[in-house]
Amino acid sequence: MNIGEIARRAGVSRSTVSYALSGKRPVSEDTRRKIQQVVDELGYQPSASARALANGRTSTIGLVFPPAGNHYTGMQLDFIGSVVEAAAAYDYDVLLSPSGMDSDRSFQRLLGERRVDGAILMEIRLEDDRADHLAALGFPSVAIGRTAHPEDGWYVGLDHTALAAACVHHLADLGHRRVAFVNRPEQLLRTGYESAHRGLDGFTKAAAERGLTVRTYCCGDDAAAGQACVERILHDDPATTALVTLNEAALGGLYRGLAHAGRHVPRDFSITGIVANRWAETVTPQLTAADVPAAEMGRLAVDLLVERLDNSDAPPRQHLLIPPISLRASTGPAGSPQT
Amino acid sequence: MNIGEIARRAGVSRSTVSYALSGKRPVSEDTRRKIQQVVDELGYQPSASARALANGRTSTIGLVFPPAGNHYTGMQLDFIGSVVEAAAAYDYDVLLSPSGMDSDRSFQRLLGERRVDGAILMEIRLEDDRADHLAALGFPSVAIGRTAHPEDGWYVGLDHTALAAACVHHLADLGHRRVAFVNRPEQLLRTGYESAHRGLDGFTKAAAERGLTVRTYCCGDDAAAGQACVERILHDDPATTALVTLNEAALGGLYRGLAHAGRHVPRDFSITGIVANRWAETVTPQLTAADVPAAEMGRLAVDLLVERLDNSDAPPRQHLLIPPISLRASTGPAGSPQT
């Protein structure tokens, strides 16, 4: 069931079969039909390994995301799904590689063993050794997220700074004066996780601009941590009337914490943030939030990567998205401050 | 940077380099050191394609899951994550293939082009042409889920029948007499989706056994559908006091629907089901449910597949899991029936 077998049965040479199938050189109509018939009869499909070896391309892209442990969030799922789907449309397969760092064995395999033609990096950090490494190698890659010096790279990112600022302005416009920020876990912040940093940054600056009193918190990626975080917020400053979060996994816990504290959303307390809309619509009342267009971002990342693969010296391209805030039901005017 | 280059620099033949690195034949300590030194110097890693071609194994396993459109659920994410991680531990990469059917191009590529050594199938249907096809080919694969005739196959599954029955018994023990079942979308039921069928089956039988009055519903995989579904349930039979669901994506909507209808959980209404614990803990009150051990299932599937790959004529093995119901806060004794 290899190309030699086909050639023999069709009474031609191996190269003729190859050309007949690829169309890279003309082949007479008669032989082409004969070959096609044999191929159909035997259900022949050329071996991906052999083809990859011969023409130096695997038709596979790597999707690099950090290993579990830190739970996966819904956003990541949407990225994965849309990347796989978009890649399939270009006839690329997707190889998953769980690695947080440059030095990961999994990452080394992807590159060193040339298993993939290009890579998409998720969960970007401001200083990201994976991205730096790939850039230094000139290896075709696209980041989902922006590093600290993004100008020269290929990426599709979310403007977390602007988005967090928009959330602050939304709350300030509603009259809120004391606002908390619920970030991702501290460990992510320490390692320089992009969205956590830029989100915090945008929040802090916008809050200063509007003269708000703020407190910022890190919060584990689960409901229990969210609930605990709200307790801390209300303990630290009971007069807090709103919060901004980009921690979707904690969202349910934040709501529960507010409910336990007797704060009604949105009457007594407003909550907003940056969250995949799947989650925003799951909670009650539904979350007013900047919806992360994860599916679109995954698709764009693949588009960019394919463009880069097709044209290896194309200049870097980027997509920086700023989705609007979807007004739902979790924010309202600030009432009279409580004690 | 290929093996010939290494050989030249080390002053030996290509085969010697190969043997030095693989250890499949003894090599003198001196030459081995010399080779290792050159390898380290140049950071040489053998090409995966070439190696795959030569020894007929790709060191890659395929993870086959249905294309998006139907939103991904949290469970699927956990499967993917744990499969990737477990595979990495065995030095296997994971190739994602979005295909619902046997005839998918993506599925054909995986098999026909021999991109993977084995496959793990998610989202199994009772009559699953993918599973049948693989079985007929003798292609090493493990299903996450059970087909209608599972005896002869490799799988790791959840006993949805027993689990749904356990939920019913739990509710019946609490005195509930009128109970609804909220299934996955109708389209999945029609295509023979395993968990939807077996769950429904277990629910129906157990309810009959306990003499309960039941209604069963299909519900879209999102919060809005969940909310609408609760409205329908309470409209069809306002005396309903409990529901069982295995639709995690609708869960938030179910809660919202109940809240809008003025039913307090668990005082007026009990809710339970089969759900990944990440979701069970997100809602308020936290869901009493049979927790889907998705991460464990993914790991087990990889274990099974690797075992099958290492020993191609091993007899089929299976894992059928029946996790216990985790008592949380969403169920309680039936109160006096409402009008």
Next chain:
DNA sequence: TAGCTTCGCCGAACCGGTTCGACACAGTCG
């Protein structure tokens, strides 16, 4: 010192494709 084993290495073939140069044959033109 001839004869035998053992050890370490080499050359060649192979995996299954792709691609380049060449060649046979037919058709056109001078």
Next chain:
DNA sequence: CGACTGTGTCGAACCGGTTCGGCGAAGCTA
């Protein structure tokens, strides 16, 4: 009728590894 172009096919080399058979040198026995 010979030279010229163009079409269709073939053989061989190559991609980068693995693996098998064999061979030379060293070590041992007789």
